[in-house]
Amino acid sequence: MNSYLQIESFVTNILLYILLFTLFSVWLNFFFFKQKIFSVISKVSTITSVVLLIGILGGRWATAHYFPLSNLYESILFLCTILLIGQFIAEIKLSTQLLGCLNLPLVFGLYRFATSVLPPEMRKATGLPPSLQSNWLMMHVSIIMTSYAVLILGSLLSVLFLLLNQFKPTVKTKNLINSNVSLQSNDSETQIATSSFTESLQNILDAWSYRLIGLGFPLLTIGIISGAIWANEAWGAYWSWDPKESWALITWLVFAIYLHARLVKGWAKKNAAIIGSVGFFVIWICYLGVNFLSKGLHSYGLIG
Structure with missing residues (x-):
């Protein structure tokens, strides 16, 4: 369990920087350069973020043996995952990164709030209360x-x-x-x-x-x-x-x-x-x- 917590802490920190990188790559591509390479980079980093988020939630499910949506921290990670997936699909359908320019700051803010503002005890994988x-x-x-x-x-x-x-x-x-x-x-x-x-x-x-x-x-x-x-x-x-x-x-x-x-x-x-x-x-x-x-x-x- 301790080894998993160390891995989760490492992935959580790495993901913060990936989300920030994704945000800036979308903004740079949309507002300044309009180059295909930046569009590809933002899409790859978005997919990477989704994979890591799923990995964090899946790891909790495997190690703590409960569906990882029992508190605010886990629900925010789940919400960020769905928002990124929805944004990725919408950008393909709309052929513009306009939505990502607004959605990515939202996702980054949510993730930053979950990992830095919420107390450490609220981020721990614990047993479910009887009602859950x-x-x-x-x-x-x-x-x-x-x-x-x-x-x-x-x-x-x-x-x-x-x-x-x-x-x-x-x-x-x-x-x-x-x-x-x-x-x-x-x-x-x-x-x-x-x-x-x-x-x-x-x-x-x-x-x-x-x-x-x-x-x-x-x-x-x-x-x-x-x-x-x-x-x-x-x-x-x-x-x-x-x-x-x-x-x-x-x-x-x-x-x-x-x-x-x-x-x-x-x-x-x-x-x-x-x-x-x-x-x-x-x-x-x-x-x-x-x-x-x-x-x-x-x-x-x-x-x-």
Whole structure:
């Protein structure tokens, strides 16, 4: 066990620098150089980060003999893993590293918080408390954390949409986002091309935000239902209005309103992005804010 702890400590420290390197490589590629080599480097380092994160969680599972999602530290590592995987897939689909420029600082901040701010006792692999010794642990927590990651990425795209809508890209910014578009034209034609490009990019962000939130919402629903069943098994009640449960319901309602507005009311683009952006902040309150601002049934180990 001691040898594993030493290995985990070493990998944890190395991963911090890899994430920082990945962040700078994406920023350098996106804002300055726009060279294929930097794009390849950022993708390889992203995959390496995912592999190391999975290795840390898998090592805990193998050595401590419990599903490694029992406290805030482990849930953050899991969330970082899903966020990086989702970002990698989204960048392939969107053909731009725009999402990575915002997601990687988020992942790096989360990882830095988990490894440097959380007390050492909260980072230790310990035995599960009686209420967590259930087969529901793997299903409920993994689905909830996956839904959080997917909804965060979807709502982050909504935030990007609003930023593009508020701060119209200049010709220089357009070239940064997509260097394949040529602007060999006069000023009026350039303005039209830039406007058309902005609208096209916003359409893509709007569509993928909708798809991701559409995927994350049913996962959140399944997670809440499985949590209610588990709560009845552990505490004798399906719902107790615990702060975490209440904010999970608020999060569910926000994204339900988003989907209702799109599917029934026909809202799209800016109006839908505003609701999605609200969801981005609400989900962080549900995941982290509740753990530090209130006490409840989910307070043990500051579980995510």
